Amino acid sequence: MIKRVVLRQFRNHDKLQLQFHSNKAFIYGDNGKGKTSILEAIYYGSLTKSHRTTEDRFLIKNNTLFSNISITTDKHLYELVIEPFGKRMFVDKKAVHKTSDYVGGYHAIMFSPEDLELVKGIPSVRRQFLDIEMSQKDKSYLFVLSKYKQILKQRNALLKNLTLKDDLTFLKILSSQLSVVADQLISQRTEFIEALNQAFKIHFTRFNKQDEVDIVYQPNTPLKTLERVLNEKKDKDIVTQTTNYGPHRDDFSLKLNKQDAKTHASQGQQRLMVLSLKLALLDLIKDKQKEVVLLLDDVLSELDDLKKQQLITHLPNEHQVIISGVSFYGNKKEIQAINLNEGENEHGSNQQ
Numbered sequence: 537m538i539k540r541v542v543l544r545q546f547r548n549h550d551k552l553q554l555q556f557h558s559n560k561a562f563i564y565g566d567n568g569k570g571k572t573s574i575l576e577a578i579y580y581g582s583l584t585k586s587h588r589t590t591e592d593r594f595l596i597k598n599n600t601l602f603s604n605i606s607i608t609t610d611k612h613l614y615e616l617v618i619e620p621f622g623k624r625m626f627v628d629k630k631a632v633h634k635t636s637d638y639v640g641g642y643h644a645i646m647f648s649p650e651d652l653e654l655v656k657g658i659p660s661v662r663r664q665f666l667d668i669e670m671s672q673k674d675k676s677y678l679f680v681l682s683k684y685k686q687i688l689k690q691r692n693a694l695l696k697n698l699t700l701k702d703d704l705t706f707l708k709i710l711s712s713q714l715s716v717v718a719d720q721l722i723s724q725r726t727e728f729i730e731a732l733n734q735a736f737k738i739h740f741t742r743f744n745k746q747d748e749v750d751i752v753y754q755p756n757t758p759l760k761t762l763e764r765v766l767n768e769k770k771d772k773d774i775v776t777q778t779t780n781y782g783p784h785r786d787d788f789s790l791k792l793n794k795q796d797a798k799t800h801a802s803q804g805q806q807r808l809m810v811l812s813l814k815l816a817l818l819d820l821i822k823d824k825q826k827e828v829v830l831l832l833d834d835v836l837s838e839l840d841d842l843k844k845q846q847l848i849t850h851l852p853n854e855h856q857v858i859i860s861g862v863s864f865y866g867n868k869k870e871i872q873a874i875n876l877n878e879g880e881n882e883h884g885s886n887q888q
């Protein structure tokens with residue numbers, strides 16, 4: 537469990553210290569007080585990535601030179617220094633040089649309003665979701681994914697210099713190599729989405745018993761077909777100078793009563809679907825020793841009173857949950873209330 541978060545020059549926070557003494561906390565305060573930024577920092581401390589920007593320099597407080605995130609869990613101290621042209625990572629005061637060695641020390645799952653793009657957005661949003669969540673769960677996926685991306689890059693580079701009249705032997709070799717790794721990706725994605733779907737349905741039913749939901753994997757090419765497709769369609773790849781088929785074009789859809797949620801679900805239903813998906817991710821974490829934190833940013837808005845109550849009642853007890861919102865909701869005996877309107881730099885320390 538995360539016990540302490542210290543932020544320096546992160547977004548609007550000049551210096552902020554939070555102590556968590558319950559595995560459920562609700563950070564609340566007026567708009568612009570920096571609630572999302574706190575959750576963003578905790579997410580960043582796990583993945584070294586923000587959920588809302590790819591530009592790390594935006595995280596550094598305006599007119600300052602660097603940001604500092606320090607996260608103390610029951611087991612370790614994670615520290616990051618973010619500078620305009622890079623970041624440094626430390627675990628228990630020792631520098632970690634490779635991001636892949638640092639990532640996932642503790643596991644963070646974030647729900648944020650931007651996640652509605654999982655329903656409404658373009659396929660790359662859903663692929664990124666799969667890649668991030670699957671890599672966090674299982675480092676072997678990250679390994680297969682990097683290998684796939686590396687061969688794909690080589691194949692695309694070759695396609696930039698090929699014409700239909702050239703010798704295509706090397707292209708054929710790369711197509712074959714790509715297909716082998718593609719099958720590993722497709723198999724792992726199939727297995728993951730099947731398991732996720734089971735858990736997703738259970739969580740959604742807790743909020744809504746009338747409607748039925750599903751996640752359906754849509755591989756761009758079915759298992760064991762990519763090599764044939766790449767060979768048959770090689771002329772198209774040569775003319776367009778890119779690889780048009782393969783798991784880098786995969787997608788999945790979220791269904792409500794067998795229909796696409798993008799066009800058939802209400803805003804509130806879409807929100808509950810995404811939230812159920814995030815709760816389902818928790819069930820899939822096999823390593824029970826791993827420290828996990830569920831970050832729910834502004835999760836209660838747009839939910840009716842019954843759904844708010846159901847959500848708060850169904851929060852998982854076995855994992856740490858940190859919620860943010862404009863005003864506190866719930867029972868202060870069960871959920872630690874952290875009020876950012878109080879204007880202090882230190883929150884929670886008086887309740888130790």
Ligand SMILES: Nc1ncnc2c1ncn2[C@@H]1O[C@H](COP(=O)(O)OP(=O)(O)OP(=O)(O)O)[C@@H](O)[C@H]1O
Binds near residue numbers: 546547566567568572
């Ligand atoms: N790099 C930065 N330097 C200084 N301030 C920043 C930086 N990036 C964002 N901000 C400001 O930080 C403030 C906090 O933003 P944040 O999204 O965390 O607030 P919030 O409490 O979640 O707000 P809301 O309730 O409106 O969602 C905003 O006023 C934003 O403009």
